[in-house]
Amino acid sequence: MTEELCDFVASQVASGRYRTASEVVRAALRMLELQPADGNAAGEQKAGPDSRTDRASRSRAQRTPTNGRSL
Numbered sequence: 001m002t003e004e005l006c007d008f009v010a011s012q013v014a015s016g017r018y019r020t021a022s023e024v025v026r027a028a029l030r031m032l033e034l035q036p037a038d039g040n041a042a043g044e045q046k047a048g049p050d051s052r053t054d055r056a057s058r059s060r061a062q063r064t065p066t067n068g069r070s071l
Contacts, residue, residue: 012024
């Protein structure tokens, strides 16, 4: 990671929002997973068999702790 990214991760841990750098990275990766690859607006779902999986992923991301609980 760049020095800037390392500083950002460290600042997130120092803020108390996350307990470890690993938690920050996991939360960021979850957010990245939720970004649509096909240009749809964030939060829009395509109809189809994977819609239920998309909702489950979104629900997990919404449970990202802000009070020090483990991810």
